Amino acid sequence: MPINFDFSDRAPSMLNRRSALLGGLGLLAMPASQLANAASPKKAQQPAHADVWPHASQVPGGVARLSLGPAAKRPAAFAGDIPLLVLGDAIEWTAVVGIPLAAGPGEASITVRPEGRPERQIAYTVAPKQYREQRLTVAPRTVDLAPEDQARYEREREHLSAVMATLTDMRPDAALQMRVPVPGRRSSSFGLRRVFNGQSRNPHSGMDIAAGTGTPVLAPLPGKVIDTGDYFFNGGTVWLDHGGGLLTMYCHLSRVDVKVGDVLKTGEKLAAVGATGRVTGPHLHWSVMLNRAMVDPALFVAA
Secondary structure, eight states, X not given: OOOXXXXXXXXXXXXXXXXXXXXXXXXXXXXXXXXXXXXXXXXXXXXXXXXXXXXXXXXXXXXXXXXXXXXXXOOEEXXXXXXXXXXXXXXXXXXXXXXXXXXXXXXXXXXXXXXXXXXXXXXXXEOOOOOOEEEEOOOGGGTSOOHHHHHHHXXXXXXXXXXXXXXXXXXXXXXXXXXXXXXXXXXXXXXXXXXXXXXXXXXXOSEEEEOOTTOEEEOSSSEEEEEEEEETTTEEEEEEEEETTEEEEEEEEEEEOOOTTOEEOTTOEEEEEBOOSSOSSSEEEEEEEETTEEEOGGGGSOO
16 A cells, blocks of 8 residues: 555647648648647647557546647646646647646646747646545554654655656657556556545555565566665555656565666566555555656556
8 A cells, every 4th residue: 555645649630730740831831820729728628549648537546638739849838836748749749647636626727838939828627536435454553653653654755755756858759558567456446545444544546456475566668766665554665767757656565676776678577566564465556656646557558
């Protein structure tokens, strides 16, 4: 169980524009009306496509894919003051936005700052989603913390908040389809409302995959190891940085086979499944974080 802190792709119109631009017209040849529309605030409505990763799901804990239109250079985009992952090319850029589980339904927006052009807002709608409830019985000391355990948790929370703020560059054409890190049944889904020993806690911020102790855990994408440790709730843990504010976390490990600074390719081993930390049995807890929001890993993998 991880520590939970309180702390649609190319739209058809953009594909048509791509065809015109590739015909040699260039960005400057766009009709003035199209340029005005691209620069004005609007609500992004983009469909999800089966061959685009991550899939769009504009709900708490989901991902919004918002078209930013054309620009000669990759524009900067922000959710509040948090930088967003922007992918694409000069024909069309897309902001990939992680929506926090705590987000309420309704209107939301991002800020886009294209180089040499005025700042603008892009609005989108967060739809409501009701996640199921799960009741678990665990060791009492992991629910009602002793003073020394509470102090340890506070130290770990401060450290992990710095880990989660990691932001490094990513190539704009990076592929974001992930492989599942271990084979097995998904024993607990993202977003479940957790009740431990009768006490409500924060929603489940990852995907639990049932697997035996010692099962190899493999990197779902190329990434760099930015943290390893043995944490009170999470047990043996590894964090990977995939660039652009996209991070993944692996918890309850029986063994860690990497060190901070290691660079992994997709499919390389990083650890082994275990039952450390606050657990009811051996499994892998896998979390995906995007712009500091935990989002549903299922949006990044094939069904």
